[in-house]
Each structure stands twice: as C-alpha cells, then as structure tokens.
Amino acid sequence: MERAVHRPDEFAIAIYRTGSAGPAHLYLANIFRETAGVTTAERRERLAKLVRIMAAPPPQDTWETVRPKLRPVLRPVTFGSAGPPGMRPPISRAALPYLKELVVVDQPDAMAYVVPDRVDEWGVTVEEVFATARDNLAEMARASLEQPWPGGQPLISMLDDGDAYFTSLLLAPGWLAEVGERLGGPVLAFAPDNNTLLLCPLPRITAEPFYALAGQHFKEAPRSLSPVGYVAGPQGRTIAYAPPAGHPHHLSARRAAMLLALTEYHGQTDWLAEQYARAGVDVQVGVLLATEPVGGVPETVAVWTAGVSTLLPKADTIAFVHPETGPRFRAPWDTVAERVGLQAEPLLAPPRFRVDDWPAPEVLAEIRQECP
Structure with missing residues (x-):
C-alpha cells in the first residue's frame, strides 16, 4: 500500500496500492451500523479484521x-x-x-x-x-x-x-x-x-x-x-x-413489493440529486410516493409537474400536477407511457424517465379520458 486517504463526505477511506490504476474504497456505513451495539473491544476487532482484509494484496x-x-x-x-x-x-x-x-x-x-x-x-x-x-x-x-x-x-x-x-x-x-x-x-x-x-x-x-x-x-x-x-x-x-387482487395474500405481497421499490428509489434519489447539483444540471429527481386509500388498492405514484424537467421513477400511476393550480388527475403508468412514448434514461437502475413539459393538450385530454 502507498497511502490511505480519509474521505469524510463519502464516509470512506480511499486505499492506494502500488501499481493499481485507481484506489480501492473502504466504505464504513455498514460496519458502523453493525457495531453500534457492541463493546469497544468487539468494535476494535471488527475494524482490525476489516483493515487486514483491505490491506492484503489482491489474490x-x-x-x-x-x-x-x-x-x-x-x-x-x-x-x-x-x-x-x-x-x-x-x-x-x-x-x-x-x-x-x-x-x-x-x-x-x-x-x-x-x-x-x-x-x-x-x-x-x-x-x-x-x-x-x-x-x-x-x-x-x-x-x-x-x-x-x-x-x-x-x-x-x-x-x-x-x-x-x-x-x-x-x-x-x-x-x-x-x-x-x-x-x-x-x-x-x-x-x-x-x-x-x-x-x-x-x-x-x-x-x-x-x-x-x-x-x-x-x-x-x-x-x-x-x-x-x-x-x-x-x-x-x-x-x-404476486398473487392477484382478491387473493388472501395479495395485500401483504403488494405492500412488500412497494416497500422494496420505495427503498431502492429513495437511495437513488438522494444520490442522483447530489450528483446533478454538483454538476450544475437543472433537473428534478422525482420521488417515488406510495398511497393506500381506505378500502382501496395500494399503489406507487410518480409526480409529473408541468414545466419542470424531471426524472420520473417507474410507478403504478402518474399524478399530473400544475405548479399554480395543484393536482389535476392521475393516470396509469402504462397508459401515459404508450401515449407519450416514455423512454428510460441509460445506465440508471432502478429506471428513470426524463420528462419536461406536459404532453400536448389534446394528448393530455386523451389520457384523462381513458382514466377510470
């Protein structure tokens, strides 16, 4: 090893090895959470083991x-x-x-x-x-x-x-x-x-x-x-x-699937927003929302705001919102995607879809007409 550099913004240590093209990164978030309730001696041993693993030369x-x-x-x-x-x-x-x-x-x-x-x-x-x-x-x-x-x-x-x-x-x-x-x-x-x-x-x-x-x-x-x-x-x-609606397990399975989607999009939203802010790119990284009406079906929602460049997360429905007058209506994702030709941005997982202003008024009217 040549040197190790503390990177507090990433909660990580960059490790530079002789002959390597770039550093290896030791991220500390997981071990921080895993050792939160252990004794000082146990924490030191866990950290020492981690350093031994990272310091060893690659096989x-x-x-x-x-x-x-x-x-x-x-x-x-x-x-x-x-x-x-x-x-x-x-x-x-x-x-x-x-x-x-x-x-x-x-x-x-x-x-x-x-x-x-x-x-x-x-x-x-x-x-x-x-x-x-x-x-x-x-x-x-x-x-x-x-x-x-x-x-x-x-x-x-x-x-x-x-x-x-x-x-x-x-x-x-x-x-x-x-x-x-x-x-x-x-x-x-x-x-x-x-x-x-x-x-x-x-x-x-x-x-x-x-x-x-x-x-x-x-x-x-x-x-x-x-x-x-x-x-x-x-x-x-x-x-x-994924049992169908009406099945005894449907709601439990549906909520679990939504929890996983919300968790993954939440982490991606924070990271992407930081990257775009650093690069000076004016785009809103849309947040995936969830709703479960009383007696209704739980679903995820992405918000498409008129006039705002947004990276939409994949959701069950899209809520069309005007910045001055508020929510207009919601439509199934597949209906909107078919009408406006939503295309996933490259290299993003989970997927994101870049939108700018609303569709043309006649297209928006057709989408609204198809909504239940």
Missing part, C-alpha cells in the same frame, strides 16, 4: 485457479452504483425486481466482488464468469438438497456464517421447487438481508405474520436485501410472489 488468481472460487450473489439494484467519479462498478445483471446478480471470489476471510478489470485480466467474457459462478452454485444447491429437511415446521431459518451463500440459492433453477417437494408443498421464501433465508410452507389463509417478520428484519438489517416473498415459477426459476 493473483488465474482463470483456472479462480474458477472454483466464483459465487453468484443477490444484491439490491442500487448496490455499488454510488461511488466516486470514474469508479467501475462490479459486473452485474438483472435478477429479480429491484435485485441484481453479481459475482464474488470466495476467500477465507471475505469475498471480493468481480470488477471488469479482473475479467480482462483473466482473458474471459463476463458471460463466462456468470456461467461459471452459476455452475458452482448448482453444486452447492444439490448439496443442500441432500441434507435432511425438517417437516411440519412453520418457519425454517437459514442463517449464513459468510460461507454458505444461502440467499444465492434463490438463483439456482429448480432449488426452491425441490425444497417444496421435500416439505410437502409450495414454499414461500424471504431474503430480508444478505445472510438470511427464511422458508415457510405457502400459507392457505393469511401470510401477513411472515411478511411482517421479513419486513421488520429488512428495515433493521445493516445489509438489507428484500422484504418480498419468492416462490418457484416456470421452469423452476424463482419469481416474486
């Missing part, structure tokens, strides 16, 4: 030696996006709504996210890296299914010590369906944080107690992942559980 793996160490992991869609200018985030791809798949190198004391520079060093493609990580996961999934599974329990907790990659099992095609076969019926799975996987038989009546437990865990976890419930879908692939 000199070749493609052949690194292959068996690759693991896929699930992370929030905004993970790794808020970094210093010029930072190349880890390789990733879409996995589930508001979640993405990344690849890590499993190491004895930690995991290292695979970045584009490492892929270039190995002389392979990003697709090969993902495929190899998935092959390794398939072996782990088979091994887990061979273990004895307890029957008759309302909730199974799989708590990861850092080596088991339990939440990654949701990425293994067929795994959740096979768990259901061992437990005697469809399974509802929750991954409220990076290291916790909760499994329960799909309830016949209410699922609210399970959603409440996962939601509270999600809100309190330093490394939260998702409050959404997941089930086995077509071809055994894991999908978000």
